[in-house]
Amino acid sequence: MRTGIFICHCGHNIKHTVDVKKLSEYFRNFPTVVVSEDYPFVCSEPGQAMIQDSIKKQGLNRVLIASCTPSLHTDLFKDLLKKSDLNPFLLRRVSIREHCSWVGNDIDYNTEKARRLILAGLYSASHSAPLEEKVVDVTQSALIIGGGVAGLSAALFLSRMGMQVYLVEKNNDLGGHVRKLKNLWPSGKDGEEIINEMVKTLQTRKNVAIFTSTRITGFEGFFGNYQVTLSTPEEEKKLTVGGVIIAIGFSPFNPGIKPELHYGKDERIITTLDFEDKGDTLTLPPQPKIAILHCVGSRDEQIGKLYCSRVCCINALRVTHALKTRYGDAYIESFYMDMRAHPRGGEEYYEDIQEKGVLFTRANVAEIIPTSKGIVIRGEDTLLGEVFEREFDLVVLSIGMSPPEDSKFIASLLKITLDKDQFFLEAHIKLRPYDTAIKGIFIAGSCSGPKDIEESINHGRASAVKLFGFLNLGYAFVDPFTAWVDPKRCSGCRMCEQACVAKAIQFDEVQRVVKVEEAACMGCGLCNATCPSSAIMLKGYVDSMIDDEISAFVETL
Amino acid sequence: MNPSDKHVLVVGGGIGGITAALELASCGIHVTMLEEGPSIGGRMIQLDKTFPTLDCSSCTLTPKMVEVILNPRIHLITLAKPIKVQKDGVGFEVTILKKPRYVDEKKCTACGSCADACVMKGRLRDEFNLGLGKRAAIYIPFAQAAPQKYLIDKEGCLFLSRGKCKKACMEACETEAINFDAVEETITSVYDAIIVASGFDLYDPSEKREYGYGTLEGVITGIEFERLCSVTGPTGGDIILNGKIPHRFYFIQCVGSRDRQTGARFCSRVCCMYTAKHASIVKDRIKDAEIYISYIDVRAYGKGYEEFYKSTQENGVFYIRGIPGEITETDNGLRVRVEDMLSSEMREIEVDIVVLATGVRLRAGTPELCRVMSLERDEYGFIKCDALHPSMTNVEGIFVCGMASGPKDVPDTVASAGEAAARCMEYIHQ
Numbered sequence: 001m002r003t004g005i006f007i008c009h010c011g012h013n014i015k016h017t018v019d020v021k022k023l024s025e026y027f028r029n030f031p032t033v034v035v036s037e038d039y040p041f042v043c044s045e046p047g048q049a050m051i052q053d054s055i056k057k058q059g060l061n062r063v064l065i066a067s068c069t070p071s072l073h074t075d076l077f078k079d080l081l082k083k084s085d086l087n088p089f090l091l092r093r094v095s096i097r098e099h100c101s102w103v104g105n106d107i108d109y110n111t112e113k114a115r116r117l118i119l120a121g122l123y124s125a126s127h128s129a130p131l132e133e134k135v136v137d138v139t140q141s142a143l144i145i146g147g148g149v150a151g152l153s154a155a156l157f158l159s160r161m162g163m164q165v166y167l168v169e170k171n172n173d174l175g176g177h178v179r180k181l182k183n184l185w186p187s188g189k190d191g192e193e194i195i196n197e198m199v200k201t202l203q204t205r206k207n208v209a210i211f212t213s214t215r216i217t218g219f220e221g222f223f224g225n226y227q228v229t230l231s232t233p234e235e236e237k238k239l240t241v242g243g244v245i246i247a248i249g250f251s252p253f254n255p256g257i258k259p260e261l262h263y264g265k266d267e268r269i270i271t272t273l274d275f276e277d278k279g280d281t282l283t284l285p286p287q288p289k290i291a292i293l294h295c296v297g298s299r300d301e302q303i304g305k306l307y308c309s310r311v312c313c314i315n316a317l318r319v320t321h322a323l324k325t326r327y328g329d330a331y332i333e334s335f336y337m338d339m340r341a342h343p344r345g346g347e348e349y350y351e352d353i354q355e356k357g358v359l360f361t362r363a364n365v366a367e368i369i370p371t372s373k374g375i376v377i378r379g380e381d382t383l384l385g386e387v388f389e390r391e392f393d394l395v396v397l398s399i400g401m402s403p404p405e406d407s408k409f410i411a412s413l414l415k416i417t418l419d420k421d422q423f424f425l426e427a428h429i430k431l432r433p434y435d436t437a438i439k440g441i442f443i444a445g446s447c448s449g450p451k452d453i454e455e456s457i458n459h460g461r462a463s464a465v466k467l468f469g470f471l472n473l474g475y476a477f478v479d480p481f482t483a484w485v486d487p488k489r490c491s492g493c494r495m496c497e498q499a500c501v502a503k504a505i506q507f508d509e510v511q512r513v514v515k516v517e518e519a520a521c522m523g524c525g526l527c528n529a530t531c532p533s534s535a536i537m538l539k540g541y542v543d544s545m546i547d548d549e550i551s552a553f554v555e556t557l
Numbered sequence: 558m559n560p561s562d563k564h565v566l567v568v569g570g571g572i573g574g575i576t577a578a579l580e581l582a583s584c585g586i587h588v589t590m591l592e593e594g595p596s597i598g599g600r601m602i603q604l605d606k607t608f609p610t611l612d613c614s615s616c617t618l619t620p621k622m623v624e625v626i627l628n629p630r631i632h633l634i635t636l637a638k639p640i641k642v643q644k645d646g647v648g649f650e651v652t653i654l655k656k657p658r659y660v661d662e663k664k665c666t667a668c669g670s671c672a673d674a675c676v677m678k679g680r681l682r683d684e685f686n687l688g689l690g691k692r693a694a695i696y697i698p699f700a701q702a703a704p705q706k707y708l709i710d711k712e713g714c715l716f717l718s719r720g721k722c723k724k725a726c727m728e729a730c731e732t733e734a735i736n737f738d739a740v741e742e743t744i745t746s747v748y749d750a751i752i753v754a755s756g757f758d759l760y761d762p763s764e765k766r767e768y769g770y771g772t773l774e775g776v777i778t779g780i781e782f783e784r785l786c787s788v789t790g791p792t793g794g795d796i797i798l799n800g801k802i803p804h805r806f807y808f809i810q811c812v813g814s815r816d817r818q819t820g821a822r823f824c825s826r827v828c829c830m831y832t833a834k835h836a837s838i839v840k841d842r843i844k845d846a847e848i849y850i851s852y853i854d855v856r857a858y859g860k861g862y863e864e865f866y867k868s869t870q871e872n873g874v875f876y877i878r879g880i881p882g883e884i885t886e887t888d889n890g891l892r893v894r895v896e897d898m899l900s901s902e903m904r905e906i907e908v909d910i911v912v913l914a915t916g917v918r919l920r921a922g923t924p925e926l927c928r929v930m931s932l933e934r935d936e937y938g939f940i941k942c943d944a945l946h947p948s949m950t951n952v953e954g955i956f957v958c959g960m961a962s963g964p965k966d967v968p969d970t971v972a973s974a975g976e977a978a979a980r981c982m983e984y985i986h987q
Binding site: 423465 | 619667731900964974
C-alpha cells in the first residue's frame with residue numbers, strides 16, 4: 001500500500017482552527033503512507049500538479065485528500081487520478097472543513113478530530129479497490145400508460161424527438177376526462193377540440209403505436225430494458241421498452257358513498273361531471289334556484305380524504321358561470337369552505353362571477369334533502385354562525401378527484417409506491433415531482449395527486465424530457481457501487497428482495513439464490529444491511545471497510 | 558438532430574432555470590446560463606425550509622447548484638444579462654452584458670482572507686439577508702454560493718468608489734485573484750433557442766401605511782422572517798428581533814395579493830403555505846409562542862398542503878378570518894386591530910412581531926428583458942403565455958418557465974421548467 005495524504009489549508013478556512021502542519025508530520029510516520037503534505041489550496045492548479053507529480057514519482061496507489069466536503073471537487077480529483085493512470089475509485093476524500101474546522105474554534109480539539117477523521121479515512125482507503133463504470137445498452141422506446149392530456153403531451157414530445165412510443169389506453173378512445181369537458185376555462189375550448197388536436201398530430205407520426213381498449217398485464221426487467229405484456233380481450237402482445245411514463249389520471253369522486261347527500265336518489269342532485277352530459281337538457285322552472293356545493297369528496301376527514309382536490313374550486317366556478325350565463329335570472333348560491341382560485345386568472349374569474357350576482361356563502365353543509373317541492377340544503381353559515389335551511393331547484397356537487405382505480409394494480413405490477421391516499425408517490429415532492437424511486441419509471445399528471453390541465457401538460461412533457469435524457473444515447477452508465485451476492489453464502493431467504501426499492505434483486509428458482517441486476521441497482525445498501533447471512537456486499541463500501549473506518553475513528557483497532 | 562451542435566440560452570439561475578438547464582444538458586444540448594447576480598440559487602436558496610415537508614431548502618437545492626457548476630455542457634455566466642436579442646434564422650443573436658467581478662474566477666479559491674482584511678468588513682448592507690446582516694466590500698453572497706467565488710461591490714469598495722484605500726484585500730489574497738482594473742464586457746453569440754426563467758420579486762408593503770412597515774419596529778416581511786429563522790442567516794437560526802426573542806406573533810396573509818388597491822387582483826399562490834410553514838417553525842423553536850394568522854381563504858391546494866395546514870392548526874396556531882385594518886405601537890409591542898369574520902367581532906391583539914406575507918411581483922428587470930426580447934406581457938407585467946401552451950411566448954423560439962409567467966410554487970416551477978425544456982427541444986429539432 002502506497003498512500004499519499006494531502007491536507008488542504010483552504011486558505012484560512014481550515015488552517016485557522018486546525019494545526020495542518022502537525023497533522024502532515026504525524027501521518028508521515030505511518031508505514032503505508034509514502035507522502036504526507038499540507039498545502040494552501042489543494043484544488044488549485046499547483047496543488048493538483050503536486051498530487052499528479054507524487055502519484056508518478058512515488059508510485060502512489062491510494063490518494064487521500066483531507067479538505068472540504070466530498071460533494072465539492074470530487075469529480076475534479078477523480079479526473080486527476082484518471083489523468084495519472086490511477087483508477088479514480090482509489091481516491092478517498094475526508095472532510096476536515098465542513099465536519100471540523102467550520103464547526104468550532106478550539107484548535108486542539110479540531111486538530112484531534114481532524115487527525116481521527118484522516119486516520120479513519122486511511123484505514124478505509126486500504127480496503128478500496130479499483131472499480132469500473134459499466135455501460136449498458138438501453139432500448140430507445142417509451143411506454144406511456146394512459147392517454148389523457150399528460151400522456152398525450154409526453155407522447156407528442158417523445159415522438160417528435162424521434163423515439164418509438166407505445167401509448168396504451170384502457171378505454172376505447174383517447175383523451176381521458178378532459179374529452180368530456182365543455183367550454184373549458186380559461187381557453188373557452190371544448191375538451192374534445194383540445195384532445196383531437198393532439199391526437200391528430202400524433203396520428204401523423206410513424207413512430208407512435210396507439211393501443212386503445214388495452215391493458216398492461218405483465219411487466220418485468222429493469223431500466224433500459226423492460227418487457228411489457230399488453231392485453232386486449234382478443235390477444236396479447238409483448239414489447240421491450242427503455243422506460244415508462246405512467247399517466248393514468250384520476251377517478252371522479254363518487255358522492256354515493258356519502259348518504260346524507262342523497263346523490264342518485266333525485267335527478268335534481270347532479271355532479272359537476274354530470275353537468276357536462278346533462279347541462280343541455282336540464283328542465284328548470286323560471287327564475288330557478290341553484291346551489292353549488294364545493295369540496296364534495298375533498299377535505300373530508302369523515303371519509304378519510306383530507307387532501308384538497310386542487311381543481312374543483314375553479315371547475316365549480318366554470319359550471320357556475322355556465323349556469324349564470326344560461327339562466328340570467330337564476331338565484332345561484334355557492335357553498336364553499338375556502339375559495340381556492342389560485343390558477344393564473346382564477347381570482348379575477350371568481351370576482352367577475354361574484355359581480356354577476358352569484359352569492360358565495362362560506363358554509364359547512366350537513367345534509368341535502370330531496371322533498372316533493374325542492375331540494376333542501378341544511379348547513380351552517382360559518383361567517384354568520386347560523387344554521388340555515390334553504391330550498392333549491394337544482395344542486396350541483398363539485399366533486400373532487402379520487403386516485404385512479406388502477407393505481408394499486410399498476411403499483412404492484414411495476415413495483416412502485418403509493419402514498420397514503422393511494423395516488424402514486426413522487427421521489428421528492430419538490431424537486432423530483434414526476435420521478436419514482438425507480439430509474440426510468442415516471443408518474444405524470446393527476447395520478448400522483450390532483451392537477452389541472454396546464455399542470456398535467458407540464459408534467460407530461462417534463463417527465464418525457466427526463467426519460468429522453470436517460471435513453472437518447474442508446475446506452476447508459478451504471479454506477480459501480482452496486483450490490484454483489486456471494487452465492488455460497490446466500491440462503492435464499494429472499495429478505496433482500498423485499499428490502500430492495502429499485503427491484504434489482506431476482507430470485508433464481510433453480511439455484512435457490514438471489515442475484516443482483518447491476519443495471520437496476522442504485523447502490524443504496526438496503527439489501528446489504530438486511531441480509532441475515534452477510535452474503536451481500538456493496539462494491540466500494542464493503543463491510544470490513546466501514547468497520548475499520550469506525551474502529552480507527554474511535555481508536556479500537 | 559445532433560444535440561451537441563445545439564446551444565440554448567437560459568436566462569436566470571433560480572430553481573426554474575437550473576431545472577431547465579440540467580434537463581437540456583442531460584439530453585446532450587449545450588447551455589449557457591445567465592445569472593444577473595453573483596450566484597445561482599434564486600429565491601429558493603434564501604428560504605430556510607420548504608413546505609410541506611419542512612425540508613431544508615439549502616440541502617435540496619445546493620446539490621443542484623453544484624451540478625450546474627460541474628456539468629461540462631453548462632456554461633454559467635454570472636453578473637450578466639442579455640441587452641440585445643435579434644432573430645437570426647431560427648435562432649437568435651444575443652448580446653450579453655457582463656459586469657466585472659473584480660476577482661478572477663479562475664484564481665479565487667473562496668478562502669475568505671480578502672473579506673477578513675477589507676476595511677469595510679461588517680459595514681455594508683448584506684442583500685442576501687435583506688439587510689439583516691452586514692458584510693465587507695469584497696464578499697461571497699452566502700456560504701453555499703455557486704460559483705464559490707468572491708466579488709467586489711463597486712459602490713461599497715473604497716478604492717473603486719473613491720480611489721482611496723490601502724487595498725488590504727490584495728495583500729491578503731494569496732492567489733492574486735483581485736483585479737481592480739476589470740471592466741464591463743459585452744459578448745455576442747448565437748443560440749438556437751432561449752428559455753426565460755427570470756423569476757420574481759416580492760411586494761414592497763411600505764405603501765400600505767396601515768401596517769407601518771418601515772416605520773414600526775417589529776413589522777417585517779415574510780422573506781425577512783425567512784432569513785431570520787434560517788440557519789445560514791444572520792442569527793444562525795435563532796428567532797431574535799432587536800435583541801429579544803419574540804413570543805407573540807401575528808402573520809398577515811394576502812399583503813399585496815387579491816388586493817385591488819395594490820394593483821394586484823391575482824393570488825400569489827405561495828403565501829398561504831409559507832405562512833403556515835413560518836408558524837410551524839416558530840412553534841418548533843419557541844415552545845410557548847402565541848401565534849395568530851389572518852387570512853381570507855386558506856389556499857392549501859398542493860399535495861400534502863391541506864394536511865400541513867391542518868397540523869399547523871392542531872399545533873395551536875390561531876387562524877383568524879379577516880385581514881387587519883391597522884397596526885399601532887403600544888408600550889409593550891404592537892396592537893393589531895382585526896375584524897374576526899367568523900365571530901363577527903372587532904378584536905385587538907397585542908403582539909411582539911408582525912410578519913407580512915407579501916405577494917409575488919414581476920422581477921424588476923422583466924419589462925426591460927421583455928423589451929429586448931420583444932415579449933408580450935400580461936396585465937400585471939408577467940410574461941404572457943396560455944394554459945394549453947404553458948411555456949410558449951409570442952416569439953417562436955423563446956420559452957418561459959417558473960414565476961416569470963406568474964406565481965408558482967417550487968414543484969410547479971420544476972414541472973414548468975421541464976415543460977419549457979421539452980418545448981425548446983421540439984423547437985430546435987427541425
